[in-house]
Amino acid sequence: MLRAFNACLVLAVLAAAYVLYSLEHSIRGVERQIARSNSAIVNEKEMIGLLGAEWSSLVRPERLQRLAEQHLKLRRISPDQFVKVNELATRIPDEPPVKLEEDGKDAIGDILKAME
């Protein structure tokens, strides 16, 4: 009787030890995962900051103006180009000024090619 009880207890201890160990093991894994994710987040944030700084230096208005003047045939907007919505119908030209898809031509592609 007592022996069977003791055997039960030993088994219970073994089972509990196994459960406890596997739980601890998995928790260690999760902790490592958290640490990895945290450092990845820090890295990503640093990267975002770095890319933000780079983006900001690329969209410098002074640089954009220089590039636009060099490569685009655009003029500064003139006040008479502003049209009210209800006057819009009278302002539509008969022929589109830039034919983007004329006979398989690629107007934007041509600009890009010219830039190269």
Next chain:
Amino acid sequence: LILVSARKDGHLAGRNRLRLVTFGFILFFMSISAQLGYLTLWQGPPERATVEYSERLPRPDIVDRNGVVLATDVPVFSLYADPRKILDIDEAVELLTATVSGFDVKGLRQKLMQPNRAFVWLKREVSPAEREAIHNLGIPGIGFRVETKRVYPMGRLASHVLGYVDLDSKGIAGIEKFLDDQGALYTASLAEDNTRAMPAVLSIDIRVQHALADELARGITKFHAKAGGAIVLDVKSGEVLGLVSMPDFNPNQENKNFTFDQANRMTSGVFELGSVIKAATFAMALDYGAADLTSRFDARAPLVIGRAVIHDFQPTRRILTLPEVFINSSNIGTARMALGVDVEKHKEFLRRVGLMDRLVTELPENAKPLLPQRWGRLVQATVAFGHGFAVQPLQGAQVVASLLNGGNMIPVTFMKRDRADAKAMAHRVVKAETSEKLRYLFRLNGLEGSARKANANAPGYRIGGKTGTAEKVVNGRYDKSKNLTSFVGAFPMDDPQYVVMVMLDEPQATPETYGFSTSGWNAVPTAGNVIARIAPLLGIEPVLTDEERKTLAKQAEKEGKT
């Protein structure tokens, strides 16, 4: 028997002892499990350890009103060595010089041959590619430290507003210093993951700032001016959308020994703004009821006060109505107008619009106005047209904004602000009718007076403004050949939204200006160019008269031909 009983007693005693021990063990384990239960079940999460910093504190980013990054921290890696741990100096030197350019072999060897030192810098600011390469060499005793570096991606743009930091990341000038004084650094250090804090959002619009800087630089080159400055101010919120002072500086440069000339002249310098101050005098006379739009002022002869004589720059030699005094910028007329007001009331008005006190904004660089010591009749007359009365240019812009926006003084700011918040902090300085009359005068001057060329350069945007040409004081005397020309105006005049101020220091006459170097020929057209560029950005709808439409069509035709 004794023996037996003793044995029996001994047996009993042993049993009791065993019980005691068992009891003790049970108590012990129970206390342990109780403690365990308490710790695991009832205790909250462990308190976060205080964030510790080995290197510099992180600074908050600075962004413009649309979120474009103007200043940020970037991590840089610096290479160091622990000479005690380096096994083979020759090999280390050879490997390093072979992988990374810019190493001086002799110097490197000397640095590594210090066996009693534990730390020497080998190279500051190593690029990521170099870092990877050095890392792959696997030399023992060599490592990297992460440092942060403050960068200003926009370079020179808005440098006077942003300011800069010293080598230890401490704010030295501009908003950077303001942030330090505000303790934003401290806030940043408490930020959740100690890498990024909330950015400081400025009122500056980087597109407006660029247009302003670009057009001002053009103006300075065109008229061979020594220096210049410009401001764009939101009339209804007091926000500064752009502030330029030329010559400017690059906050990214290593050596920050900037010259005095590179200082922010719009806030850290005081100038006699000349006729801009006249606007304040008109507002005073109209607000006190000392004059109205139909009042007449005798400008037939120079005004004599004691031993001093006040002349007009371009004498009209007739009796002028109040609008005519404004358009012709008559010193005599303005002086007479001011003399119609009591001295104390005059001073009280100037104090009310903030011209008597130092203007304090977020920028730490601010100058105290230079005011006359004793206020007699002569001083009152000269102050009326801005002589002997020097203030920060930003102060001038603030006054004009408050006179045109309906009469509410809103303190200027470099940080983004809601219009509702601005309304709450506004206080009335002149009556709404006075503001209405000033709008009329400003618009009239933009249509017929000295500010005509602004409207010619920016048709449709209904600009009104006041010009000023002040002679500079050289060695304590007014020098007729050296001018400081300024323009301050607003658009669109039917409901002013933005104030633009342009200032040129010693502009020269060119053939194009027919030999004139007054404000109307240089500062005004420059301001017109600025407005033509920023008005579409700021969402101001142009309204063209038929005449303007024709001129524009002619211009387009001309350009189309060439």
